[in-house]
Amino acid sequence: MHWxxxxxxxxxxxxxxxxxxxxxxxxxxxxxREILTGDIVFRAARSKGLPxxxxxxxxxxxxxxxxxxxxxxxFREHVGKPLYEIPSPKGEGTYADHFxxxxxxxxxxxxxQVEILRSSQLYESGKFYEVIKTAIAEKDRIARxxxxxxxxxxxxxWFPYSPKCSSCGKINQATATSFTxxxxxxxxxxxxxxxxxxxxxxxxxxxxxxxxAKWHLLxxxxxxxxxxxxxxxxxxxxxxxxxxxxxxxxAPSYLIYERILLKGEGAMHSSTGIVIESSxxxxxxxxxxxxxxxxxxxxxxxxxxxxxxxxxxxxxxYEKYFxxxxxxxxxxxPDLDAVVRYSSLEKxxxxxxxxxxxxxxxxxxYPDEKKLLHGLSLGGYAxxxxxGEMGDRIALVKYWLDNYAPESIKFSLxxxxxxxxxxxxxxxxxxxxxxxxxxxxWTAQSIHDSVRSISLKDGGEPMTAFRAFYRVLIGKDRxxxxxxxxxxMDKKWVIDRLGECLS
RNA sequence: GGGCCCGUAGCUCAGCCAGGUAGAGCAUCUGGCUUUUAACCAGGUGGUCGGGGGUUCGAACCCCCCCGGGCCCGCCA
Numbered sequence: 001m002h003w004x005x006x007x008x009x010x011x012x013x014x015x016x017x018x019x020x021x022x023x024x025x026x027x028x029x030x031x032x033r034e035i036l037t038g039d040i041v042f043r044a045a046r047s048k049g050l051p052x053x054x055x056x057x058x059x060x061x062x063x064x065x066x067x068x069x070x071x072x073x074x075f076r077e078h079v080g081k082p083l084y085e086i087p088s089p090k091g092e093g094t095y096a097d098h099f100x101x102x103x104x105x106x107x108x109x110x111x112x113q114v115e116i117l118r119s120s121q122l123y124e125s126g127k128f129y130e131v132i133k134t135a136i137a138e139k140d141r142i143a144r145x146x147x148x149x150x151x152x153x154x155x156x157x158w159f160p161y162s163p164k165c166s167s168c169g170k171i172n173q174a175t176a177t178s179f180t181x182x183x184x185x186x187x188x189x190x191x192x193x194x195x196x197x198x199x200x201x202x203x204x205x206x207x208x209x210x211x212x213a214k215w216h217l218l219x220x221x222x223x224x225x226x227x228x229x230x231x232x233x234x235x236x237x238x239x240x241x242x243x244x245x246x247x248x249x250x251a252p253s254y255l256i257y258e259r260i261l262l263k264g265e266g267a268m269h270s271s272t273g274i275v276i277e278s279s280x281x282x283x284x285x286x287x288x289x290x291x292x293x294x295x296x297x298x299x300x301x302x303x304x305x306x307x308x309x310x311x312x313x314x315x316x317x318y319e320k321y322f323x324x325x326x327x328x329x330x331x332x333x334p335d336l337d338a339v340v341r342y343s344s345l346e347k348x349x350x351x352x353x354x355x356x357x358x359x360x361x362x363x364x365x366y367p368d369e370k371k372l373l374h375g376l377s378l379g380g381y382a383x384x385x386x387x388g389e390m391g392d393r394i395a396l397v398k399y400w401l402d403n404y405a406p407e408s409i410k411f412s413l414x415x416x417x418x419x420x421x422x423x424x425x426x427x428x429x430x431x432x433x434x435x436x437x438x439x440x441x442w443t444a445q446s447i448h449d450s451v452r453s454i455s456l457k458d459g460g461e462p463m464t465a466f467r468a469f470y471r472v473l474i475g476k477d478r479x480x481x482x483x484x485x486x487x488x489m490d491k492k493w494v495i496d497r498l499g500e501c502l503s
Numbered sequence: 504g505g506g507c508c509c510g511u512a513g514c515u516c517a518g519c520c521a522g523g524u525a526g527a528g529c530a531u532c533u534g535g536c537u538u539u540u541a542a543c544c545a546g547g548u549g550g551u552c553g554g555g556g557g558u559u560c561g562a563a564c565c566c567c568c569c570c571g572g573g574c575c576c577g578c579c580a
Contacts (some may be wrong), residue, residue: 232576
């Protein structure tokens with residue numbers, strides 16, 4: 001059984017599934033596992049017939065923790081301020097919006113229908129008022145839980161609410177001194193003393209308290225989160241006790257997921273720069289294939305993502321599943337159906353033709369868009385399919401070729417008129433081919449047969465013959481399978497090109 | 504110190520949550536086909552399921568102990 005179905009099998013009743021990310025940097029493919037895991041469980045719950053809501057909380061009131069490698073020094077002064085009150089690293093808007101915008105875009109492309117909430121809004125609108133009050137009233141109880149669960153002592157003057165200093169704007173510098181509803185008095189390290197209104201977003205709960213407060217407030221019943229929160233003594237353990245013992249609501253069920261590693265480099269993490277942003281990934285991956293990456297692998301397994309050398313194998317795999325769903329291929333995975341459904345944007349669409357791998361060759365034969373469409377029609381792909389969706393797929397392939405493809409699979413056709421030095425044997429072979437070419441049936445098989453039979457004359461090596469074609473056409477000694485390669489090109493163009501190289 | 508995950512064919516993994524006598528892809532071998540961006544078709548070889556103990560008529564699967572690998576335990580997916 002598929003992992004999402006197995007999980008939801010044990011769940012009954014109405015559900016609120018929640019995930020969240022702090023928009024402190026580029027949101028990358030690793031982050032996408034959080035929300036895609038949630039989305040897939042959401043779909044599983046829906047198909048089981050459970051009433052279900054799916055929400056995403058952008059933790060935009062979280063303070064900026066440090067000047068990340070992708071920021072310049074001018075951000076030093078903003079460290080400690082809430083992300084939604086810091087200017088964007090580029091252009092207009094806020095820091096939080098800057099990193100949320102491409103993420104929202106990705107959500108749309110991936111067809112993730114989630115209600116996006118912002119923590120700043122929950123605080124500013126006063127929604128958190130009651131829970132903050134409860135947390136302050138139950139300060140000692142919460143402190144005891146945190147001590148017991150994490151096994152660490154809290155700071156002397158620990159307080160379950162971090163006021164934002166109205167003078168310096170930082171949310172992690174002030175020390176709370178007292179509470180007189182609805183104001184928390186504080187002294188800030190910047191020298192300012194003041195009062196923070198807990199109804200107005202002038203401060204926040206610390207993470208370990210905020211999480212259970214969120215569960216309580218939003219009625220969260222299911223949450224997916226990374227393994228770091230799931231460790232014994234981690235945020236889930238303390239959150240569970242706080243939500244149950246202090247707020248009086250049951251803790252959500254959960255799915256813990258493993259990290260996504262970038263092949264050969266390590267875990268994706270904004271602060272290390274080992275990262276492929278989700279919006280970047282979607283410039284060369286069909287959205288279904290990114291969903292597939294998450295849907296197919298159990299959350300408990302780490303995923304090694306390789307956008308370069310083995311990427312085409314991954315794409316083969318993804319297409320194989322979709323094609324198998326439409327009975328054009330076979331896959332032995334008993335979860336085939338579920339994997340394809342959860343990878344699809346809505347209903348599964350397929351089979352997928354031509355393959356991504358095939359397009360990689362076609363796009364390089366025909367860098368010009370119009371000629372490419374013509375080339376596709378030569379291959380028997382109906383024109384009406386070419387316009388919209390095919391155009392998108394072509395754009396993905398091109399972007400991949402330009403930015404990620406290994407050199408060994410790249411080539412470009414030499415323009416007409418390019419001079420190429422050929423050995424006599426090679427010239428003879430091309431001449432021989434040209435003499436047959438006019439009458440040759442222009443299909444992959446017959447072209448291949450023809451070249452092969454020519455090459456074998458007089459005890460020649462096939463290598464010599466094939467190499468001659470590649471040298472003349474792409475200036476390399478190797479290239480795509482020749483019969484297939486030539487058949488995708490205009491016959492006259494090929495004949496003219498070969499001819500001019502002999503004169 | 505504590506926790507989680509992984510350990511099944513040479514490699515990558517499925518099967519474990521509802522115990523019933525081990526699967527897939529790749530690699531390899533055989534035959535066919537065949538220069539080539541990890542070609543294709545048919546068939547075969549290949550595993551003390553990390554080790555040990557327990558429960559059971561029966562364990563890869565459930566329980567306990569151990570070994571090896573990865574990750575996590577202020578904040579952070």
